Amino acid sequence: MRKNSIWISVTFAATAALGAMAFTTQPRSSSLATASAAKANPWIDATATLDPATTPVYEGNPPMKFDFLDDMRKGDGFTLSAYSMGAHSGTHIDAPMHFIRDGAPIDRVPLEPLIGPARVIDIPDAVQSIDARELNRHRWKGASRVIFRTRSSQRGWMHSPTFHRDFAYIAPDAAQLLADAGVKLAGIDYLSAEQFAAPAPMTHRILLGKGIPIVEGLALERVPPGDYDLIVLPMKVGGHEAAPARAVFRMRTR
Numbered sequence: 001m002r003k004n005s006i007w008i009s010v011t012f013a014a015t016a017a018l019g020a021m022a023f024t025t026q027p028r029s030s031s032l033a034t035a036s037a038a039k040a041n042p043w044i045d046a047t048a049t050l051d052p053a054t055t056p057v058y059e060g061n062p063p064m065k066f067d068f069l070d071d072m073r074k075g076d077g078f079t080l081s082a083y084s085m086g087a088h089s090g091t092h093i094d095a096p097m098h099f100i101r102d103g104a105p106i107d108r109v110p111l112e113p114l115i116g117p118a119r120v121i122d123i124p125d126a127v128q129s130i131d132a133r134e135l136n137r138h139r140w141k142g143a144s145r146v147i148f149r150t151r152s153s154q155r156g157w158m159h160s161p162t163f164h165r166d167f168a169y170i171a172p173d174a175a176q177l178l179a180d181a182g183v184k185l186a187g188i189d190y191l192s193a194e195q196f197a198a199p200a201p202m203t204h205r206i207l208l209g210k211g212i213p214i215v216e217g218l219a220l221e222r223v224p225p226g227d228y229d230l231i232v233l234p235m236k237v238g239g240h241e242a243a244p245a246r247a248v249f250r251m252r253t254r
Contacts, residue, residue: 041250041251041252042250043248044248044249044250045246045248046222047091047218047247047248048091048158048159048219049090049159050064050066050085050090050244051066052065052161055089055158056157056158056160056161056162056163056191057089057163057191058086058191058192059163059196061086062084062085063085064083064086064089065083065084065085066082066083067081067082069082087237087240087242087244088192088217089244090244091232091247092216092242093106093216093243094204094214094215094242095108095208095241095242096213097240098241098242099201099208100205100208100209103211105239105241106235106236106242107236107238107240112184113145113185113212114185114231114232115230115231115232115233116144116184116229116230117227117229117230118144118187118227118228118229120147120226120228121138121146121148123138123150125154125155127151127168128167128169129168129169129171130168130169130170132171135174140178141181143183143227144182144184144185145183145184145185145186145187145230146178146185147188147220147230148187149189149223149225150188150189150190151167151168152167152168152188152190153189153220156221158189158190158217158218164190166196167196169188169192169193169194169196171203172206175202175206178212179207179212185212185215185232186212187214187215187216188214188216190217192216215245218247223249227251227252228252229249229252230247230249231246231247231248233246
C-alpha cells in the first residue's frame, strides 16, 4: 500500500513538472494563433434535426414519432421521451451490412473513416446524376473522404418534410472511381446516395462492398465547397445496418 502511495506521488509530481515545462515552453504567440484559428474556423453542424414537422423521410421508410411520456411542463415530476424512427432517418450512416450479406453492422464500422480530412464538392443544381464524367469535372482525386453538396442543399430539402424523388445521386460509375481510388468515406446531402427507384442498388454495393461507409442526409447549406476536418459519428446500435449520426465540419487552415 505504501509503495503504491509513493508511486502515485512520484507519478503525479513528474506529470505536474512535465505539464509546467510544456506550459512555460509554449510560445504565447502560438497559443494566441491557435485560439484565433479556432475562432475563425468554428465547427459547423451539418446534421439535419430529427423532427417530423421538418425532416423528410425516404418514401416507404418508417415515419418518425417522438412522444413525451412524462412532461414537467404539464405538471409531471420529470420529463421522459420515447422515440420511434427508421435507422435511415435524417443524417445517417449506411454500414456495409445494408447491402452486403456478410458486411459489418453499424457498431462494427471503424472510427477511422468517420473522422478526418474531407473534401466538399459543389454539384450544380442542374445535375441529378453524379456520374464519372461529372465527378471528373471536379478536383476530387487525392481526397480521402468525398462529400457532395447538391441541389438538395441549394433547395433546402433536408429541412422540408416533403420527400423529393428527383434528388441528386452518385451513379455507379462514379462510385466505382471513388472505390478504386481508396476513398474512405462518401457522403451526400439527401436521404440516399442511390438513384430513386434504381433497378439495382449498384452504388451502395460498390461502395459498401469495399467497406466504405456512406453518410446520407447531410445538411450542407452552411458548408461551402472546400477542404474540411470532418467528424460524423453514428449511434452505436448493435447488429444493425445503419443509424442516425451527428456530423460536424471545420474548414481546414492548412
